[in-house]
Amino acid sequence: MKTLLGLLLSSFFTALLLSAGASAERVKDIASVAGVRSNQLIGYGLVVGLDGTGDQTTQSPFTTQSFSNMLKQFGINVPEGTRMQMKNVAAVMIHADLPAFAKPGQAIDITVSSVSNAKSLRGGTLLMSKLKGIDGNTYAVAQGSLVVGGFGVEAGDGSNITVNVPSVGRIPNGATVERSVPNNFTGNQPIVFNLNRADFTTANRLATAINEMLGPDVAAAIDAVSVAVKAPQDPAHRVDFMALLENIEVKPGEEAARVVINSRTGTIVVGQHVRVSPVAITHGSLTVSISEDYDVSQPGAFAQGQTAITPNSAIDVEEETNPMFKFAPGSTLEDIVRSVNNVGASPADLMAILEALKQSGALNAELLVI
Known part of the structure:
Protein backbone atom coordinates (compact mmCIF):
# COMPACT_ATOMS: atom_id res chain seq x y z
CA MET A 1 0.00 0.00 0.00
CA ARG A 37 -20.66 18.10 7.06
CA SER A 38 -21.30 20.52 9.91
CA ASN A 39 -24.22 20.20 12.33
CA GLN A 40 -26.33 22.95 13.84
CA LEU A 41 -26.52 23.40 17.62
CA ILE A 42 -28.97 25.50 19.65
CA GLY A 43 -29.31 26.44 23.30
CA TYR A 44 -30.99 28.75 25.80
CA GLY A 45 -29.26 30.81 28.46
CA LEU A 46 -28.98 34.01 30.45
CA VAL A 47 -26.77 37.04 29.87
CA VAL A 48 -25.90 39.00 33.00
CA GLY A 49 -23.94 42.16 33.78
CA LEU A 50 -25.90 44.46 31.48
CA ASP A 51 -26.02 48.18 32.25
CA GLY A 52 -29.76 48.44 32.76
CA THR A 53 -30.50 47.32 29.17
CA GLY A 54 -31.80 43.85 30.02
CA ASP A 55 -35.32 42.40 29.87
CA GLN A 56 -38.27 44.16 31.41
CA THR A 57 -39.34 41.36 33.73
CA THR A 58 -42.99 42.47 33.79
CA GLN A 59 -43.19 41.62 30.08
CA SER A 60 -40.91 38.57 30.06
CA PRO A 61 -41.80 36.27 32.98
CA PHE A 62 -39.66 33.44 31.59
CA THR A 63 -36.53 35.49 32.35
CA THR A 64 -37.49 35.62 36.04
CA GLN A 65 -38.35 31.92 36.02
CA SER A 66 -35.03 30.99 34.40
CA PHE A 67 -33.08 33.11 36.89
CA SER A 68 -34.94 31.56 39.84
CA ASN A 69 -34.24 28.04 38.58
CA MET A 70 -30.56 28.88 38.24
CA LEU A 71 -30.41 30.22 41.81
CA LYS A 72 -31.97 26.99 43.12
CA GLN A 73 -28.99 25.06 41.74
CA PHE A 74 -26.83 27.05 44.16
CA GLY A 75 -29.15 26.48 47.12
CA ILE A 76 -30.85 29.89 46.94
CA ASN A 77 -34.65 29.77 47.09
CA VAL A 78 -36.56 32.90 46.10
CA PRO A 79 -39.90 33.18 47.98
CA GLU A 80 -42.93 32.86 45.73
CA GLY A 81 -44.56 36.13 44.85
CA THR A 82 -41.30 38.07 45.03
CA ARG A 83 -41.15 40.67 42.29
CA MET A 84 -37.64 40.78 40.94
CA GLN A 85 -36.59 43.73 38.79
CA MET A 86 -33.60 42.41 36.87
CA LYS A 87 -32.73 45.03 34.31
CA ASN A 88 -29.21 43.63 34.09
CA VAL A 89 -30.33 40.15 32.94
CA ALA A 90 -31.55 39.03 29.51
CA ALA A 91 -32.84 35.71 28.21
CA VAL A 92 -31.08 34.67 25.02
CA MET A 93 -30.96 31.93 22.40
CA ILE A 94 -27.58 30.57 21.35
CA HIS A 95 -26.72 28.90 18.07
CA ALA A 96 -23.54 27.53 16.55
CA ASP A 97 -22.24 25.22 13.85
CA LEU A 98 -20.38 22.10 14.95
CA PRO A 99 -17.73 21.46 12.27
CA ALA A 100 -17.12 18.03 10.84
CA PHE A 101 -14.63 15.91 12.83
CA ALA A 102 -14.84 18.31 15.82
CA LYS A 103 -13.43 16.56 18.89
CA PRO A 104 -14.17 17.06 22.62
CA GLY A 105 -12.15 19.93 24.03
CA GLN A 106 -12.08 21.99 20.85
CA ALA A 107 -13.59 25.50 20.87
CA ILE A 108 -16.19 26.86 18.42
CA ASP A 109 -17.71 30.30 17.84
CA ILE A 110 -21.27 31.03 18.97
CA THR A 111 -23.91 33.68 18.27
CA VAL A 112 -26.14 34.99 21.07
CA SER A 113 -29.52 36.66 20.35
CA SER A 114 -32.04 38.25 22.68
CA VAL A 115 -35.48 36.59 22.75
CA SER A 116 -37.32 39.23 24.77
CA ASN A 117 -37.22 43.02 25.03
CA ALA A 118 -33.61 43.62 26.05
CA LYS A 119 -32.40 46.88 24.54
CA SER A 120 -28.76 45.83 24.26
CA LEU A 121 -26.46 42.92 25.13
CA ARG A 122 -23.39 45.14 25.11
CA GLY A 123 -21.06 44.41 28.03
CA GLY A 124 -22.92 41.25 29.04
CA THR A 125 -21.60 37.84 30.00
CA LEU A 126 -23.25 34.59 28.97
CA LEU A 127 -23.60 32.09 31.80
CA MET A 128 -22.86 28.41 31.23
CA SER A 129 -25.44 27.00 28.79
CA LYS A 130 -25.92 23.69 27.01
CA LEU A 131 -25.91 23.49 23.22
CA LYS A 132 -27.96 20.62 21.85
CA GLY A 133 -28.35 18.98 18.46
CA ILE A 134 -31.49 17.92 16.65
CA ASP A 135 -31.37 14.59 18.50
CA GLY A 136 -31.60 16.32 21.91
CA ASN A 137 -28.09 15.41 23.03
CA THR A 138 -25.69 18.02 24.42
CA TYR A 139 -22.69 18.49 22.14
CA ALA A 140 -21.14 21.69 23.54
CA VAL A 141 -21.19 24.02 26.56
CA ALA A 142 -21.12 27.79 26.03
CA GLN A 143 -19.97 30.63 28.29
CA GLY A 144 -18.09 33.91 27.96
CA SER A 145 -18.18 37.67 27.37
CA LEU A 146 -20.11 38.96 24.39
CA VAL A 147 -18.75 41.06 21.55
CA VAL A 148 -21.57 43.32 20.29
CA GLY A 149 -21.10 45.43 17.18
CA GLY A 150 -24.16 47.65 17.63
CA PHE A 151 -25.14 50.16 20.29
CA GLY A 152 -28.09 52.32 21.23
CA VAL A 153 -28.43 55.69 22.99
CA GLU A 154 -31.66 56.99 24.53
CA ALA A 155 -32.31 60.51 25.82
CA GLY A 156 -34.54 61.58 28.67
CA ASP A 157 -37.17 63.00 26.31
CA GLY A 158 -37.69 59.60 24.69
CA SER A 159 -35.58 60.18 21.58
CA ASN A 160 -33.09 57.46 20.74
CA ILE A 161 -30.62 56.34 18.13
CA THR A 162 -29.53 52.80 17.32
CA VAL A 163 -26.52 51.70 15.25
CA ASN A 164 -26.57 48.17 13.80
CA VAL A 165 -28.26 45.54 16.02
CA PRO A 166 -27.25 45.71 19.71
CA SER A 167 -29.46 42.76 20.68
CA VAL A 168 -27.19 40.22 18.94
CA GLY A 169 -23.59 39.39 19.81
CA ARG A 170 -20.90 36.80 19.24
CA ILE A 171 -18.41 35.00 21.45
CA PRO A 172 -15.31 33.79 19.56
CA ASN A 173 -14.36 30.34 20.84
CA GLY A 174 -17.25 30.71 23.24
CA ALA A 175 -18.26 27.04 23.38
CA THR A 176 -16.31 23.90 24.18
CA VAL A 177 -17.17 20.69 22.34
CA GLU A 178 -18.19 17.90 24.72
CA ARG A 179 -19.30 15.21 22.26
CA SER A 180 -18.20 14.35 18.73
CA VAL A 181 -20.59 13.47 15.92
CA PRO A 182 -20.00 10.01 14.41
CA ASN A 183 -19.45 9.78 10.65
CA LYS A 251 -12.24 21.66 -15.77
CA PRO A 252 -15.94 22.16 -14.91
CA GLY A 253 -18.53 21.90 -17.64
CA GLU A 254 -19.85 25.14 -19.08
CA GLU A 255 -23.09 26.42 -17.63
CA ALA A 256 -26.35 26.27 -19.56
CA ALA A 257 -27.44 29.40 -21.41
CA ARG A 258 -29.24 31.57 -18.89
CA VAL A 259 -30.38 35.18 -18.47
CA VAL A 260 -30.96 36.36 -14.89
CA ILE A 261 -33.01 39.50 -14.19
CA ASN A 262 -33.30 41.15 -10.79
CA SER A 263 -36.56 43.06 -11.05
CA ARG A 264 -35.88 45.01 -7.82
CA THR A 265 -32.49 46.46 -8.70
CA GLY A 266 -32.62 46.34 -12.50
CA THR A 267 -29.55 44.10 -12.66
CA ILE A 268 -29.35 41.89 -15.74
CA VAL A 269 -26.80 39.09 -16.19
CA VAL A 270 -26.54 37.41 -19.58
CA GLY A 271 -24.69 34.09 -19.73
CA GLN A 272 -21.94 33.27 -22.19
CA HIS A 273 -23.86 30.86 -24.42
CA VAL A 274 -27.03 32.90 -24.87
CA ARG A 275 -28.07 32.94 -28.53
CA VAL A 276 -30.83 34.77 -30.36
CA SER A 277 -32.65 33.51 -33.44
CA PRO A 278 -33.28 35.86 -36.40
CA VAL A 279 -35.61 38.57 -35.12
CA ALA A 280 -36.31 42.28 -35.63
CA ILE A 281 -37.00 44.63 -32.71
CA THR A 282 -38.16 48.23 -32.57
CA HIS A 283 -37.81 50.24 -29.43
CA GLY A 284 -39.27 53.63 -28.73
CA SER A 285 -41.49 55.60 -26.42
CA LEU A 286 -44.32 58.05 -26.87
CA THR A 287 -44.53 61.10 -24.59
CA VAL A 288 -47.75 63.14 -24.38
CA SER A 289 -47.58 66.48 -22.51
CA ILE A 290 -50.73 68.47 -21.72
CA SER A 291 -50.47 72.04 -20.38
CA GLU A 292 -53.34 74.34 -19.61
CA ASP A 293 -53.35 78.17 -19.22
CA TYR A 294 -56.21 80.57 -18.54
CA ASP A 295 -57.07 83.75 -20.53
CA VAL A 296 -58.91 86.55 -18.73
CA SER A 297 -61.42 88.66 -20.73
CA GLN A 298 -62.43 91.89 -18.99
CA PRO A 299 -64.96 94.48 -20.33
CA GLY A 300 -63.88 98.06 -21.01
CA ALA A 301 -64.47 101.04 -18.75
CA PHE A 302 -68.14 101.95 -18.13
CA ALA A 303 -69.14 99.01 -20.39
CA GLN A 304 -71.69 96.47 -19.39
CA GLY A 305 -70.48 92.91 -19.01
CA GLN A 306 -68.64 90.54 -16.70
CA THR A 307 -65.08 89.36 -16.45
CA ALA A 308 -64.72 85.94 -18.13
CA ILE A 309 -61.98 83.33 -17.71
CA THR A 310 -61.47 80.96 -20.62
CA PRO A 311 -59.10 77.94 -20.61
CA ASN A 312 -56.37 77.66 -23.22
CA SER A 313 -55.03 74.09 -23.49
CA ALA A 314 -51.95 72.94 -25.39
CA ILE A 315 -51.11 69.32 -26.24
CA ASP A 316 -47.61 68.31 -27.29
CA VAL A 317 -46.71 64.81 -28.51
CA GLU A 318 -43.09 63.64 -28.68
CA GLU A 319 -42.01 60.27 -29.99
CA GLU A 320 -38.47 58.96 -29.98
CA THR A 321 -37.26 57.95 -33.41
CA ASN A 322 -35.17 54.98 -32.33
CA PRO A 323 -34.43 52.75 -35.31
CA MET A 324 -35.38 49.11 -35.61
CA PHE A 325 -32.53 46.67 -35.14
CA LYS A 326 -32.33 43.01 -35.95
CA PHE A 327 -30.33 40.00 -34.79
CA ALA A 328 -28.69 37.73 -37.32
CA PRO A 329 -28.87 33.94 -36.89
CA GLY A 330 -26.77 32.76 -33.93
CA SER A 331 -26.15 36.22 -32.48
CA THR A 332 -23.89 36.12 -29.43
CA LEU A 333 -23.83 38.01 -26.15
CA GLU A 334 -21.58 40.66 -27.67
CA ASP A 335 -24.04 41.24 -30.52
CA ILE A 336 -26.97 41.58 -28.11
CA VAL A 337 -25.20 44.07 -25.85
CA ARG A 338 -23.92 46.18 -28.73
CA SER A 339 -27.31 46.36 -30.45
CA VAL A 340 -29.19 47.28 -27.29
CA ASN A 341 -26.61 49.91 -26.33
CA ASN A 342 -26.89 51.50 -29.79
CA VAL A 343 -30.61 51.90 -29.26
CA GLY A 344 -30.01 53.46 -25.84
CA ALA A 345 -32.32 51.19 -23.85
CA SER A 346 -32.45 51.51 -20.08
CA PRO A 347 -32.33 48.44 -17.83
CA ALA A 348 -36.13 48.49 -17.56
CA ASP A 349 -36.43 48.61 -21.35
CA LEU A 350 -33.88 45.82 -21.71
CA MET A 351 -35.90 43.62 -19.35
CA ALA A 352 -38.99 44.20 -21.48
CA ILE A 353 -37.02 43.37 -24.65
CA LEU A 354 -35.64 40.14 -23.17
CA GLU A 355 -39.07 39.03 -21.95
CA ALA A 356 -40.54 39.73 -25.39
CA LEU A 357 -37.72 37.76 -27.04
CA LYS A 358 -38.43 34.81 -24.74
CA GLN A 359 -42.15 34.89 -25.46
CA SER A 360 -41.50 35.02 -29.21
CA GLY A 361 -39.21 31.99 -28.99
CA ALA A 362 -36.22 33.92 -30.33
CA LEU A 363 -34.22 33.81 -27.08
CA ASN A 364 -32.48 30.45 -26.86
CA ALA A 365 -31.82 30.56 -23.12
CA GLU A 366 -33.51 30.15 -19.79
CA LEU A 367 -34.94 33.43 -18.45
CA LEU A 368 -34.90 33.72 -14.65
CA VAL A 369 -36.55 36.65 -12.85
CA ILE A 370 -35.55 37.03 -9.19
Whole structure:
Protein backbone atom coordinates (compact mmCIF):
# COMPACT_ATOMS: atom_id res chain seq x y z
CA MET A 1 0.00 0.00 0.00
CA LYS A 2 2.88 2.41 0.82
CA THR A 3 4.44 1.70 -2.58
CA LEU A 4 1.09 2.30 -4.26
CA LEU A 5 0.61 5.59 -2.45
CA GLY A 6 4.13 6.66 -3.41
CA LEU A 7 3.42 5.98 -7.08
CA LEU A 8 0.11 7.77 -6.83
CA LEU A 9 1.71 10.85 -5.27
CA SER A 10 4.38 10.87 -8.00
CA SER A 11 1.69 10.64 -10.69
CA PHE A 12 -0.28 13.33 -8.92
CA PHE A 13 2.50 15.94 -8.96
CA THR A 14 3.30 15.08 -12.58
CA ALA A 15 -0.33 15.70 -13.50
CA LEU A 16 -0.28 19.02 -11.62
CA LEU A 17 2.72 20.20 -13.67
CA LEU A 18 1.06 19.18 -16.95
CA SER A 19 -2.22 20.87 -16.08
CA ALA A 20 -0.77 24.04 -14.53
CA GLY A 21 -1.69 26.13 -17.53
CA ALA A 22 -5.19 24.72 -17.93
CA SER A 23 -8.29 26.52 -16.74
CA ALA A 24 -9.33 24.03 -14.09
CA GLU A 25 -10.58 23.89 -10.51
CA ARG A 26 -9.49 21.70 -7.63
CA VAL A 27 -11.88 18.99 -6.52
CA LYS A 28 -12.07 20.53 -3.03
CA ASP A 29 -13.38 23.78 -4.57
CA ILE A 30 -16.18 22.26 -6.67
CA ALA A 31 -17.33 19.30 -4.56
CA SER A 32 -17.83 18.10 -1.01
CA VAL A 33 -17.50 14.65 0.53
CA ALA A 34 -20.75 12.91 1.41
CA GLY A 35 -21.12 12.55 5.17
CA VAL A 36 -18.49 15.20 5.95
CA ARG A 37 -20.66 18.10 7.06
CA SER A 38 -21.30 20.52 9.91
CA ASN A 39 -24.22 20.20 12.33
CA GLN A 40 -26.33 22.95 13.84
CA LEU A 41 -26.52 23.40 17.62
CA ILE A 42 -28.97 25.50 19.65
CA GLY A 43 -29.31 26.44 23.30
CA TYR A 44 -30.99 28.75 25.80
CA GLY A 45 -29.26 30.81 28.46
CA LEU A 46 -28.98 34.01 30.45
CA VAL A 47 -26.77 37.04 29.87
CA VAL A 48 -25.90 39.00 33.00
CA GLY A 49 -23.94 42.16 33.78
CA LEU A 50 -25.90 44.46 31.48
CA ASP A 51 -26.02 48.18 32.25
CA GLY A 52 -29.76 48.44 32.76
CA THR A 53 -30.50 47.32 29.17
CA GLY A 54 -31.80 43.85 30.02
CA ASP A 55 -35.32 42.40 29.87
CA GLN A 56 -38.27 44.16 31.41
CA THR A 57 -39.34 41.36 33.73
CA THR A 58 -42.99 42.47 33.79
CA GLN A 59 -43.19 41.62 30.08
CA SER A 60 -40.91 38.57 30.06
CA PRO A 61 -41.80 36.27 32.98
CA PHE A 62 -39.66 33.44 31.59
CA THR A 63 -36.53 35.49 32.35
CA THR A 64 -37.49 35.62 36.04
CA GLN A 65 -38.35 31.92 36.02
CA SER A 66 -35.03 30.99 34.40
CA PHE A 67 -33.08 33.11 36.89
CA SER A 68 -34.94 31.56 39.84
CA ASN A 69 -34.24 28.04 38.58
CA MET A 70 -30.56 28.88 38.24
CA LEU A 71 -30.41 30.22 41.81
CA LYS A 72 -31.97 26.99 43.12
CA GLN A 73 -28.99 25.06 41.74
CA PHE A 74 -26.83 27.05 44.16
CA GLY A 75 -29.15 26.48 47.12
CA ILE A 76 -30.85 29.89 46.94
CA ASN A 77 -34.65 29.77 47.09
CA VAL A 78 -36.56 32.90 46.10
CA PRO A 79 -39.90 33.18 47.98
CA GLU A 80 -42.93 32.86 45.73
CA GLY A 81 -44.56 36.13 44.85
CA THR A 82 -41.30 38.07 45.03
CA ARG A 83 -41.15 40.67 42.29
CA MET A 84 -37.64 40.78 40.94
CA GLN A 85 -36.59 43.73 38.79
CA MET A 86 -33.60 42.41 36.87
CA LYS A 87 -32.73 45.03 34.31
CA ASN A 88 -29.21 43.63 34.09
CA VAL A 89 -30.33 40.15 32.94
CA ALA A 90 -31.55 39.03 29.51
CA ALA A 91 -32.84 35.71 28.21
CA VAL A 92 -31.08 34.67 25.02
CA MET A 93 -30.96 31.93 22.40
CA ILE A 94 -27.58 30.57 21.35
CA HIS A 95 -26.72 28.90 18.07
CA ALA A 96 -23.54 27.53 16.55
CA ASP A 97 -22.24 25.22 13.85
CA LEU A 98 -20.38 22.10 14.95
CA PRO A 99 -17.73 21.46 12.27
CA ALA A 100 -17.12 18.03 10.84
CA PHE A 101 -14.63 15.91 12.83
CA ALA A 102 -14.84 18.31 15.82
CA LYS A 103 -13.43 16.56 18.89
CA PRO A 104 -14.17 17.06 22.62
CA GLY A 105 -12.15 19.93 24.03
CA GLN A 106 -12.08 21.99 20.85
CA ALA A 107 -13.59 25.50 20.87
CA ILE A 108 -16.19 26.86 18.42
CA ASP A 109 -17.71 30.30 17.84
CA ILE A 110 -21.27 31.03 18.97
CA THR A 111 -23.91 33.68 18.27
CA VAL A 112 -26.14 34.99 21.07
CA SER A 113 -29.52 36.66 20.35
CA SER A 114 -32.04 38.25 22.68
CA VAL A 115 -35.48 36.59 22.75
CA SER A 116 -37.32 39.23 24.77
CA ASN A 117 -37.22 43.02 25.03
CA ALA A 118 -33.61 43.62 26.05
CA LYS A 119 -32.40 46.88 24.54
CA SER A 120 -28.76 45.83 24.26
CA LEU A 121 -26.46 42.92 25.13
CA ARG A 122 -23.39 45.14 25.11
CA GLY A 123 -21.06 44.41 28.03
CA GLY A 124 -22.92 41.25 29.04
CA THR A 125 -21.60 37.84 30.00
CA LEU A 126 -23.25 34.59 28.97
CA LEU A 127 -23.60 32.09 31.80
CA MET A 128 -22.86 28.41 31.23
CA SER A 129 -25.44 27.00 28.79
CA LYS A 130 -25.92 23.69 27.01
CA LEU A 131 -25.91 23.49 23.22
CA LYS A 132 -27.96 20.62 21.85
CA GLY A 133 -28.35 18.98 18.46
CA ILE A 134 -31.49 17.92 16.65
CA ASP A 135 -31.37 14.59 18.50
CA GLY A 136 -31.60 16.32 21.91
CA ASN A 137 -28.09 15.41 23.03
CA THR A 138 -25.69 18.02 24.42
CA TYR A 139 -22.69 18.49 22.14
CA ALA A 140 -21.14 21.69 23.54
CA VAL A 141 -21.19 24.02 26.56
CA ALA A 142 -21.12 27.79 26.03
CA GLN A 143 -19.97 30.63 28.29
CA GLY A 144 -18.09 33.91 27.96
CA SER A 145 -18.18 37.67 27.37
CA LEU A 146 -20.11 38.96 24.39
CA VAL A 147 -18.75 41.06 21.55
CA VAL A 148 -21.57 43.32 20.29
CA GLY A 149 -21.10 45.43 17.18
CA GLY A 150 -24.16 47.65 17.63
CA PHE A 151 -25.14 50.16 20.29
CA GLY A 152 -28.09 52.32 21.23
CA VAL A 153 -28.43 55.69 22.99
CA GLU A 154 -31.66 56.99 24.53
CA ALA A 155 -32.31 60.51 25.82
CA GLY A 156 -34.54 61.58 28.67
CA ASP A 157 -37.17 63.00 26.31
CA GLY A 158 -37.69 59.60 24.69
CA SER A 159 -35.58 60.18 21.58
CA ASN A 160 -33.09 57.46 20.74
CA ILE A 161 -30.62 56.34 18.13
CA THR A 162 -29.53 52.80 17.32
CA VAL A 163 -26.52 51.70 15.25
CA ASN A 164 -26.57 48.17 13.80
CA VAL A 165 -28.26 45.54 16.02
CA PRO A 166 -27.25 45.71 19.71
CA SER A 167 -29.46 42.76 20.68
CA VAL A 168 -27.19 40.22 18.94
CA GLY A 169 -23.59 39.39 19.81
CA ARG A 170 -20.90 36.80 19.24
CA ILE A 171 -18.41 35.00 21.45
CA PRO A 172 -15.31 33.79 19.56
CA ASN A 173 -14.36 30.34 20.84
CA GLY A 174 -17.25 30.71 23.24
CA ALA A 175 -18.26 27.04 23.38
CA THR A 176 -16.31 23.90 24.18
CA VAL A 177 -17.17 20.69 22.34
CA GLU A 178 -18.19 17.90 24.72
CA ARG A 179 -19.30 15.21 22.26
CA SER A 180 -18.20 14.35 18.73
CA VAL A 181 -20.59 13.47 15.92
CA PRO A 182 -20.00 10.01 14.41
CA ASN A 183 -19.45 9.78 10.65
CA ASN A 184 -18.83 7.03 8.16
CA PHE A 185 -15.60 8.42 6.71
CA THR A 186 -13.50 5.75 8.43
CA GLY A 187 -15.75 2.91 7.22
CA ASN A 188 -15.18 0.60 4.31
CA GLN A 189 -17.64 2.31 1.99
CA PRO A 190 -16.54 4.16 -1.16
CA ILE A 191 -15.87 7.88 -0.90
CA VAL A 192 -18.59 9.87 -2.64
CA PHE A 193 -17.99 13.39 -3.97
CA ASN A 194 -21.06 15.63 -4.33
CA LEU A 195 -20.68 18.50 -6.79
CA ASN A 196 -21.70 21.95 -5.58
CA ARG A 197 -23.61 22.44 -8.85
CA ALA A 198 -25.23 19.55 -10.64
CA ASP A 199 -23.70 19.00 -14.07
CA PHE A 200 -23.32 15.76 -16.02
CA THR A 201 -20.26 17.03 -17.88
CA THR A 202 -18.42 17.97 -14.70
CA ALA A 203 -19.30 14.66 -13.03
CA ASN A 204 -18.01 12.73 -16.04
CA ARG A 205 -14.81 14.79 -16.19
CA LEU A 206 -14.19 14.26 -12.47
CA ALA A 207 -14.55 10.49 -12.76
CA THR A 208 -12.32 10.48 -15.85
CA ALA A 209 -9.61 12.53 -14.15
CA ILE A 210 -9.54 10.18 -11.15
CA ASN A 211 -9.41 7.10 -13.35
CA GLU A 212 -6.59 8.55 -15.46
CA MET A 213 -4.54 9.09 -12.31
CA LEU A 214 -5.41 6.00 -10.25
CA GLY A 215 -6.40 3.47 -12.87
CA PRO A 216 -9.58 2.31 -14.62
CA ASP A 217 -12.80 1.65 -12.72
CA VAL A 218 -11.64 3.44 -9.56
CA ALA A 219 -14.24 6.20 -9.91
CA ALA A 220 -17.71 6.14 -11.42
CA ALA A 221 -20.24 8.93 -11.89
CA ILE A 222 -23.52 7.99 -10.20
CA ASP A 223 -25.54 10.94 -11.50
CA ALA A 224 -25.12 14.66 -12.27
CA VAL A 225 -24.05 15.34 -8.66
CA SER A 226 -22.29 12.31 -7.17
CA VAL A 227 -19.07 10.49 -8.09
CA ALA A 228 -18.18 7.33 -6.13
CA VAL A 229 -14.50 6.46 -5.63
CA LYS A 230 -13.14 3.16 -4.31
CA ALA A 231 -10.96 3.90 -1.29
CA PRO A 232 -8.65 2.03 1.13
CA GLN A 233 -10.22 0.66 4.31
CA ASP A 234 -7.38 1.70 6.62
CA PRO A 235 -8.29 5.16 8.11
CA ALA A 236 -4.71 6.45 7.80
CA HIS A 237 -4.55 5.44 4.16
CA ARG A 238 -7.98 7.00 3.54
CA VAL A 239 -6.65 10.35 4.78
CA ASP A 240 -3.66 10.14 2.41
CA PHE A 241 -6.02 9.06 -0.36
CA MET A 242 -8.31 12.05 0.26
CA ALA A 243 -5.37 14.44 0.31
CA LEU A 244 -4.53 13.14 -3.15
CA LEU A 245 -8.05 13.28 -4.54
CA GLU A 246 -9.08 16.74 -3.33
CA ASN A 247 -6.17 18.40 -5.14
CA ILE A 248 -6.91 16.90 -8.55
CA GLU A 249 -7.77 19.65 -11.01
CA VAL A 250 -10.89 19.29 -13.15
CA LYS A 251 -12.24 21.66 -15.77
CA PRO A 252 -15.94 22.16 -14.91
CA GLY A 253 -18.53 21.90 -17.64
CA GLU A 254 -19.85 25.14 -19.08
CA GLU A 255 -23.09 26.42 -17.63
CA ALA A 256 -26.35 26.27 -19.56
CA ALA A 257 -27.44 29.40 -21.41
CA ARG A 258 -29.24 31.57 -18.89
CA VAL A 259 -30.38 35.18 -18.47
CA VAL A 260 -30.96 36.36 -14.89
CA ILE A 261 -33.01 39.50 -14.19
CA ASN A 262 -33.30 41.15 -10.79
CA SER A 263 -36.56 43.06 -11.05
CA ARG A 264 -35.88 45.01 -7.82
CA THR A 265 -32.49 46.46 -8.70
CA GLY A 266 -32.62 46.34 -12.50
CA THR A 267 -29.55 44.10 -12.66
CA ILE A 268 -29.35 41.89 -15.74
CA VAL A 269 -26.80 39.09 -16.19
CA VAL A 270 -26.54 37.41 -19.58
CA GLY A 271 -24.69 34.09 -19.73
CA GLN A 272 -21.94 33.27 -22.19
CA HIS A 273 -23.86 30.86 -24.42
CA VAL A 274 -27.03 32.90 -24.87
CA ARG A 275 -28.07 32.94 -28.53
CA VAL A 276 -30.83 34.77 -30.36
CA SER A 277 -32.65 33.51 -33.44
CA PRO A 278 -33.28 35.86 -36.40
CA VAL A 279 -35.61 38.57 -35.12
CA ALA A 280 -36.31 42.28 -35.63
CA ILE A 281 -37.00 44.63 -32.71
CA THR A 282 -38.16 48.23 -32.57
CA HIS A 283 -37.81 50.24 -29.43
CA GLY A 284 -39.27 53.63 -28.73
CA SER A 285 -41.49 55.60 -26.42
CA LEU A 286 -44.32 58.05 -26.87
CA THR A 287 -44.53 61.10 -24.59
CA VAL A 288 -47.75 63.14 -24.38
CA SER A 289 -47.58 66.48 -22.51
CA ILE A 290 -50.73 68.47 -21.72
CA SER A 291 -50.47 72.04 -20.38
CA GLU A 292 -53.34 74.34 -19.61
CA ASP A 293 -53.35 78.17 -19.22
CA TYR A 294 -56.21 80.57 -18.54
CA ASP A 295 -57.07 83.75 -20.53
CA VAL A 296 -58.91 86.55 -18.73
CA SER A 297 -61.42 88.66 -20.73
CA GLN A 298 -62.43 91.89 -18.99
CA PRO A 299 -64.96 94.48 -20.33
CA GLY A 300 -63.88 98.06 -21.01
CA ALA A 301 -64.47 101.04 -18.75
CA PHE A 302 -68.14 101.95 -18.13
CA ALA A 303 -69.14 99.01 -20.39
CA GLN A 304 -71.69 96.47 -19.39
CA GLY A 305 -70.48 92.91 -19.01
CA GLN A 306 -68.64 90.54 -16.70
CA THR A 307 -65.08 89.36 -16.45
CA ALA A 308 -64.72 85.94 -18.13
CA ILE A 309 -61.98 83.33 -17.71
CA THR A 310 -61.47 80.96 -20.62
CA PRO A 311 -59.10 77.94 -20.61
CA ASN A 312 -56.37 77.66 -23.22
CA SER A 313 -55.03 74.09 -23.49
CA ALA A 314 -51.95 72.94 -25.39
CA ILE A 315 -51.11 69.32 -26.24
CA ASP A 316 -47.61 68.31 -27.29
CA VAL A 317 -46.71 64.81 -28.51
CA GLU A 318 -43.09 63.64 -28.68
CA GLU A 319 -42.01 60.27 -29.99
CA GLU A 320 -38.47 58.96 -29.98
CA THR A 321 -37.26 57.95 -33.41
CA ASN A 322 -35.17 54.98 -32.33
CA PRO A 323 -34.43 52.75 -35.31
CA MET A 324 -35.38 49.11 -35.61
CA PHE A 325 -32.53 46.67 -35.14
CA LYS A 326 -32.33 43.01 -35.95
CA PHE A 327 -30.33 40.00 -34.79
CA ALA A 328 -28.69 37.73 -37.32
CA PRO A 329 -28.87 33.94 -36.89
CA GLY A 330 -26.77 32.76 -33.93
CA SER A 331 -26.15 36.22 -32.48
CA THR A 332 -23.89 36.12 -29.43
CA LEU A 333 -23.83 38.01 -26.15
CA GLU A 334 -21.58 40.66 -27.67
CA ASP A 335 -24.04 41.24 -30.52
CA ILE A 336 -26.97 41.58 -28.11
CA VAL A 337 -25.20 44.07 -25.85
CA ARG A 338 -23.92 46.18 -28.73
CA SER A 339 -27.31 46.36 -30.45
CA VAL A 340 -29.19 47.28 -27.29
CA ASN A 341 -26.61 49.91 -26.33
CA ASN A 342 -26.89 51.50 -29.79
CA VAL A 343 -30.61 51.90 -29.26
CA GLY A 344 -30.01 53.46 -25.84
CA ALA A 345 -32.32 51.19 -23.85
CA SER A 346 -32.45 51.51 -20.08
CA PRO A 347 -32.33 48.44 -17.83
CA ALA A 348 -36.13 48.49 -17.56
CA ASP A 349 -36.43 48.61 -21.35
CA LEU A 350 -33.88 45.82 -21.71
CA MET A 351 -35.90 43.62 -19.35
CA ALA A 352 -38.99 44.20 -21.48
CA ILE A 353 -37.02 43.37 -24.65
CA LEU A 354 -35.64 40.14 -23.17
CA GLU A 355 -39.07 39.03 -21.95
CA ALA A 356 -40.54 39.73 -25.39
CA LEU A 357 -37.72 37.76 -27.04
CA LYS A 358 -38.43 34.81 -24.74
CA GLN A 359 -42.15 34.89 -25.46
CA SER A 360 -41.50 35.02 -29.21
CA GLY A 361 -39.21 31.99 -28.99
CA ALA A 362 -36.22 33.92 -30.33
CA LEU A 363 -34.22 33.81 -27.08
CA ASN A 364 -32.48 30.45 -26.86
CA ALA A 365 -31.82 30.56 -23.12
CA GLU A 366 -33.51 30.15 -19.79
CA LEU A 367 -34.94 33.43 -18.45
CA LEU A 368 -34.90 33.72 -14.65
CA VAL A 369 -36.55 36.65 -12.85
CA ILE A 370 -35.55 37.03 -9.19
